Amino acid sequence: MKSWWYAWRALVWVTLGRLWWSVHTLLLLFPTAALMLFVLRYRERFAQAQPEQVIEAFAQFTQTVVVMLVVSFLLPVVALGFGTTGLGGDREEGTLVFLLTRPLPRWSIALGKWAATVPLVVLFTWGAFAGVCWLMGPAGRMAWRGYALPLFWGAMAYGSFFHLLATWVRYPTVVGVVYALFVEALLGNMPGVIKRFSIGYYVRSWIYELGAPWGVSPPEMFVPLEATSCAWTLIAITLGSLALSAWVLQTKEYIQQER
Amino acid sequence: MAEICFDQVTRFYGPVIGINQVSFTLGPGVAALFGANGAGKSTVMRLASGQIRPSLGQVSINGLPAWSTLAKRHLGYCPDVDRFYEEMSGWEFVQFMVQLHGYSSREARRRTEEALELVGMSARAQRPLATYSQGMRQRIKLAQALAHQPEVLLLDEPLAGVDPGGRRQLLELFAHLGDQGCTVLISTHMLEEVEQLAQVVLVLVQGRLVAQGTLDEIRSWLADRPLIVALEAEPLRPLAGELIGWEEVRSVQIDGSCLVVQVRQAGMFFRRLNAAAAQGRWQLRRMEPLDTGAEAVFRYLHQRS
Amino acid sequence: MQIDLAHYHRWEGRLRGPWYSALAVTRATLRQVFRRKVFWILLALGMLNFLLYFALIYAGTQLPGVGDRIMERFDFTVHPDAQRRNGYLRFMEQQGLVVMVMMAFAGSVIIGGDFRQRGVSFYLAHGLSPWHYLWGKWLAVAVLLGSVTVLPALVLFVEYGMFTSDFHYWWENKAVVVSVLGYGLVMAVVLGAVLLALGAWLRKTVPIAITWTSLFLLSAAWSEQLRRTTGDPHWRLLNLWRDIRCVGRAFFGFYARREDVQLAPWAAGALAAVVLICVGYLWAKLVHWRRWE
Numbered sequence: 001m002k003s004w005w006y007a008w009r010a011l012v013w014v015t016l017g018r019l020w021w022s023v024h025t026l027l028l029l030f031p032t033a034a035l036m037l038f039v040l041r042y043r044e045r046f047a048q049a050q051p052e053q054v055i056e057a058f059a060q061f062t063q064t065v066v067v068m069l070v071v072s073f074l075l076p077v078v079a080l081g082f083g084t085t086g087l088g089g090d091r092e093e094g095t096l097v098f099l100l101t102r103p104l105p106r107w108s109i110a111l112g113k114w115a116a117t118v119p120l121v122v123l124f125t126w127g128a129f130a131g132v133c134w135l136m137g138p139a140g141r142m143a144w145r146g147y148a149l150p151l152f153w154g155a156m157a158y159g160s161f162f163h164l165l166a167t168w169v170r171y172p173t174v175v176g177v178v179y180a181l182f183v184e185a186l187l188g189n190m191p192g193v194i195k196r197f198s199i200g201y202y203v204r205s206w207i208y209e210l211g212a213p214w215g216v217s218p219p220e221m222f223v224p225l226e227a228t229s230c231a232w233t234l235i236a237i238t239l240g241s242l243a244l245s246a247w248v249l250q251t252k253e254y255i256q257q258e259r
Numbered sequence: 260m261a262e263i264c265f266d267q268v269t270r271f272y273g274p275v276i277g278i279n280q281v282s283f284t285l286g287p288g289v290a291a292l293f294g295a296n297g298a299g300k301s302t303v304m305r306l307a308s309g310q311i312r313p314s315l316g317q318v319s320i321n322g323l324p325a326w327s328t329l330a331k332r333h334l335g336y337c338p339d340v341d342r343f344y345e346e347m348s349g350w351e352f353v354q355f356m357v358q359l360h361g362y363s364s365r366e367a368r369r370r371t372e373e374a375l376e377l378v379g380m381s382a383r384a385q386r387p388l389a390t391y392s393q394g395m396r397q398r399i400k401l402a403q404a405l406a407h408q409p410e411v412l413l414l415d416e417p418l419a420g421v422d423p424g425g426r427r428q429l430l431e432l433f434a435h436l437g438d439q440g441c442t443v444l445i446s447t448h449m450l451e452e453v454e455q456l457a458q459v460v461l462v463l464v465q466g467r468l469v470a471q472g473t474l475d476e477i478r479s480w481l482a483d484r485p486l487i488v489a490l491e492a493e494p495l496r497p498l499a500g501e502l503i504g505w506e507e508v509r510s511v512q513i514d515g516s517c518l519v520v521q522v523r524q525a526g527m528f529f530r531r532l533n534a535a536a537a538q539g540r541w542q543l544r545r546m547e548p549l550d551t552g553a554e555a556v557f558r559y560l561h562q563r564s
Numbered sequence: 565m566q567i568d569l570a571h572y573h574r575w576e577g578r579l580r581g582p583w584y585s586a587l588a589v590t591r592a593t594l595r596q597v598f599r600r601k602v603f604w605i606l607l608a609l610g611m612l613n614f615l616l617y618f619a620l621i622y623a624g625t626q627l628p629g630v631g632d633r634i635m636e637r638f639d640f641t642v643h644p645d646a647q648r649r650n651g652y653l654r655f656m657e658q659q660g661l662v663v664m665v666m667m668a669f670a671g672s673v674i675i676g677g678d679f680r681q682r683g684v685s686f687y688l689a690h691g692l693s694p695w696h697y698l699w700g701k702w703l704a705v706a707v708l709l710g711s712v713t714v715l716p717a718l719v720l721f722v723e724y725g726m727f728t729s730d731f732h733y734w735w736e737n738k739a740v741v742v743s744v745l746g747y748g749l750v751m752a753v754v755l756g757a758v759l760l761a762l763g764a765w766l767r768k769t770v771p772i773a774i775t776w777t778s779l780f781l782l783s784a785a786w787s788e789q790l791r792r793t794t795g796d797p798h799w800r801l802l803n804l805w806r807d808i809r810c811v812g813r814a815f816f817g818f819y820a821r822r823e824d825v826q827l828a829p830w831a832a833g834a835l836a837a838v839v840l841i842c843v844g845y846l847w848a849k850l851v852h853w854r855r856w857e
Contacts, residue, residue: 002361008360010367018344027771031778034786041789075780077774083769095341098403101308101338102359103331173769174602174669181777182609182665253311255272 007104008112008178015116025124031077032128035069039135044258048138057139059215061154062207066143067135070129071203072188075154076180078128079121080173085118087249088172096254110249113161114242121159122152146210150227153234154203160241161199167245167252193219199237206230261287261321261333261410261442263307265298268316270302279304279466285444289437292452294463297327300446301339303463304415313492318468320411330450333376334411336513339416340447343388349399350375350384356403361369379428401429405436412443418452430456466494474498481546485509491545507529512560519549582696589687590698594707606669607712610662614716617655621720625727642724643737644816652717652740653816656747657809659713663751664780667759670708671772675701675763683851694850698843705756714748739817739852746815754808754835761842765847768770780805798825798830804838807831 019025046057067154087110092095097207099109115246129151133140165179166172188198205224208216225233263285278299294300305311306318309325313314319371323330344352357367375381388396393443397420404412414433418426422473434456437443447453454460454474462470462477470477492498499511508526511520522528525548536543597603620638624631635642640651677685686695718741725734759776766772787802800806800823810831812825819825 003363005551006363007359007361010355014355018346023766023771024774027766027774031774031782034778034782038700038782038786038789041793046794051301055722068783069781073777081770081774094340095344097310097338097340097342098356099359100310101331101334103327103328103361104359120782159558171602171769173530173599173773174600177669177769177773178606178665181668181773182606182661185661186609205284230551254304 004104004108006107006213007102010105011099011109011112014115015121019082019086019117019120020087020088023087028078028081028124031074032124032131035065035128036131038069038134039065039132039140040131043136048144051137054138054142055138055214058142059211061136061143062147062211062216065132066129066147067204067207068243070125070132070151070180071154071200071207074128075125075151075158075203076107076184078175079125079155079158079162080123080180082117082120083159084166086166086170087113087245088166088176090133091166091254092171092173100254105250106205106248107246110163110167110244112161114245116214117163118156118159118238122155124236125151126153142214147207148208150203150210150230150234153206153231153238154199157199157202157234157237157241160238160245164241164245164248189221195222199234200223202230202233208232211217215231260318261440263411263442263444264317264319265303265306265320266319266527267316268313268318270306270311272315278306278463278467278468281463281468282470283471284463285442286441287437287440288458289433289443289445289453289456289459290459290461292396292444292461292463293448294446297465298463299466300463301415302466304339304444304446306413307415308334308338309499313563323420333410335404335407337404337411337412337414337417339419341393343394343396343399345385345389348385348387349380349395349402351392352388352404353384353402357404357406360407360497362407371402371520372404377400377405380457394422394425395504396424397421398429410441412441414443414445414447416447417445420446451466452557486522486528487549488520488522488525488528489514489547489549490543491516491521492518493542494546501535501540507531517545527535566698582692583699585690585692586652587703589692589697591702591705592799593674593701596677597670597704600673600824600848603666603669604663606666609804610659610712611716613655613662614656614720617651617720617724618644621724621727622662625800631695632810642721642733644740650743650816652721652744653747655720655814655815656713656717656744659716660805662707662712664776665753666708666712667705668773668776669753669769671707671759671763671776672703672767673770675767676767676772679692679791679849680766690848694847697850698846701760702752702756703758706752713751714744717744717748741815743815747812750835751808754804757839757842757846758804761845764846766767790841797827800827801830801834804835807835811835 042061043057046060047051048054048057087096090099090113100106104112126148129148130132130144133144136143162172162176163174164219169175184198184200188195188200188204202225204218206223206227208217208218208222211228211231263283265281265283265379268281268503269279281299283302292300292303294436301468302311306313306323309320309327309331312326320323320330321333324332328480347355349378350371353368354371357370357374358364362370372381375384378394380398383391385531388399391399397417401414401417418429421429430452433443433445436457437456437458445453445457448481458472458473460472460474460477461468478509490498495513495516497516499513502518502520503511505528507522507524509523511521512519520528530544530548569586611692617638617640620634620640621642622691624635624642626639627634635651639649640654641649642651644650649841655828672680678687684697687695687700692700720745721734721737721740725731762772762775766775784803784805787806790802791797810819810828813819813824820826
């Protein structure tokens with residue numbers, strides 16, 4: 001018996017397997033491990049016996065590890081590693097032709113690739129963050145409870161945006177690298193509203209608001225948005241990128257370039 | 260009924276024209292698509308497989324627009340590009356491709372085995388694709404195109420890199436599929452090989468379809484094209500002397516016991532030769548056109564275009 | 565057909581040596597990078613800082629009274645002063661992010677593609693040894709790197725001199741040219757070797773970018789953390805980017821911190837070790853590349 005569901009499930013499953021058992025996963029495990037080792041050493045700076053010491057450690061941990069290393073570095077790099085290669089890998093390697101000549105609606109191919117890549121971005125980032133928080137001790141557990149949600153939506157938004165790039169531009173990985181390392185770093189730290197073009201800005205704003213009662217404050221020039229606005233923006237980026245990528249794949253012609 | 264239909268199809272790539280007002284309809288059987296590099300063969304294949312849309316006109320598979328999802332249910336496509344999921348084995352790759360047609364895992368396994376058997380890759384299918392030779396990769400591409408038993412089969416350069424024995428097997432397979440009611444369109448440069456099995460030949464030159472039909476039909480349409488004819492007759496030299504005086508003959512060369520005649524208008528030449536032979540001035544033992552192969556036809560069409 | 569008719573004939577000129585032939589490798593590589601639109605966008609973004617300083621120098625020299633304050637506000641010193649500030653050094657160090665992203669992008673184009681698509685054998689079959697090939701590729705990296713650091717810094721130096729009343733500024737500050745070139749050379753040698761090694765190993769853009777950024781960002785975080793917890797400044801040597809800055813500043817004749825005076829020879833040693841490891845890897849990879857495939 002033939003069914004669209006069988007085909008779509010196979011697409012998701014195979015994409016997931018190919019992404020997970022790829023060199024990207026291995027390479028992403030190195031910075032993750034380095035980050036964890038860093039936290040192992042970092043926590044020695046804080047005594048966390050008393051509640052006020054935990055709060056102090058939590059505030060420092062938020063600034064140094066959560067914002068600077070997890071949100072500004074690990075999250076975009078993980079999204080880059082998986083998000084651009086789910087569909088972008090097929091485009092750059094020339095295997096997309098095998099998918100486009102199957103009786104699967106093109107929008108469902110975009111959806112299938114998204115369903116394989118974005119959860120992987122979320123789970124990897126969450127996994128790394130959970131590990132880091134667990135290693136940090138009480139302050140880390142506090143950070144996990146507080147920041148798991150912003151990080152979830154941040155990973156969803158980043159992953160979906162890179163997935164959109166993969167359907168849209170010819171060299172998604174190159175554009176993804178430029179976006180993740182340059183545009184995010186440059187725009188996200190600029191004064192004024194221009195930083196709203198950076199996905200990381202919304203995640204950081206959300207984190208700053210959640211951490212504010214425990215003394216977490218943003219840098220001087222950083223003017224954060226309200227957490228609710230950040231949440232809705234990240235959800236909108238996720239859904240908008242997904243819808244747009246489905247529409248682009250449905251309508252765009254992909255002509256294989258000879259190497 | 261399995262059918263590929265191009266109706267006044269034109270396709271632009273920006274300012275460059277890929278194919279220009281191409282129309283044809285192909286039914287069950289084997290058809291060959293000939294053309295030099297850049298003639299538009301790949302554009303025809305991409306249009307028929309629904310990868311791109313025509314700028315003008317319509318392309319349909321079994322009456323359905325080729326771009327649509329429904330049309331792809333009837334389609335098997337073997338692309339010319341040598342790209343795979345290299346880390347997969349041949350077996351995994353074909354199975355995945357079959358699953359993308361919506362078959363359950365069990366059914367996909369069964370069809371994968373059948374298809375690999377058909378292309379002679381059963382014994383070697385468990386190895387990673389990265390370790391395959393070009394011929395083996397070609398067979399895997401064919402297997403993925405055949406596994407779901409499509410009514411329309413588009414094969415873009417399917418014999419590239421396949422050894423001579425393998426080619427013979429695959430050609431037999433294509434002929435068999437054509438006999439069973441499948442519409443097989445083969446784009447190839449191997450003119451001499453497919454001319455034996457192609458019931459229809461499409462000749463593309465610079466984006467235009469310049470000829471369509473069986474190779475014999477195309478030859479007959481080209482009766483007035485230049486031709487080289489070998490003649491054995493008795494006496495030889497008087498015949499050579501007479502032929503050189505004919506308007507239709509460009510040159511005559513004596514090669515041992517044979518005359519090699521370069522003819523300007525083949526149809527007229529043969530009619531006059533028949534009439535002269537009937538008068539009995541000399542005895543004609545053998546007459547053989549030397550360049551009637553598909554390559555020569557194609558070369559002529561290309562030059563004329 | 566006779567071979568003469570095909571216009572094939574023996575080259576009758578004098579062939580140049582392979583080190584010169586390697587320039588063709590550089591040209592071909594740069595052409596591959598420059599034909600990508602995204603590179604030009606990156607270059608344009610990377611030059612924003614240059615445009616800022618370019619305008620700053622113009623305003624600083626053309627607005628009497630206000631100009632000096634503007635230059636001071638942006639901490640751009642065209643005369644190396646008693647506080648050992650130097651605007652050209654400042655500019656080059658600020659270009660660090662651009663350099664990092666550009667190299668992450670260029671790695672797969674410069675060398676990764678050669679290994680991925682087996683273009684290496686094409687080069688090595690033309691009378692070039694692995695050394696010549698590496699020389700050609702390294703020159704390409706150096707040109708790209710220089711185009712966003714050394715060249716703009718020298719343009720700023722020339723610009724300021726042109727707005728002065730005579731040629732004394734250039735003559736009195738001629739050491740700036742040597743310093744800028746020296747700093748650029750350190751960056752090109754170290755980053756070039758690391759990038760070529762990473763490109764040859766990982767080949768594709770995303771893995772190169774992941775490793776490249778991890779190398780620089782996490783090594784910085786790690787070295788700082790270890791220095792804090794142990795109190796030993798030698799841990800700073802783990803930060804490759806800082807080592808480059810430390811050695812590069814030697815050309816300007818001063819260091820950011822007092823401890824850098826002590827660390828500079830160690831940093832030079834660390835960089836030399838990194839370069840040697842990378843070159844050794846590249847050499848082995850190129851000599852035995854067919855076996856590694």
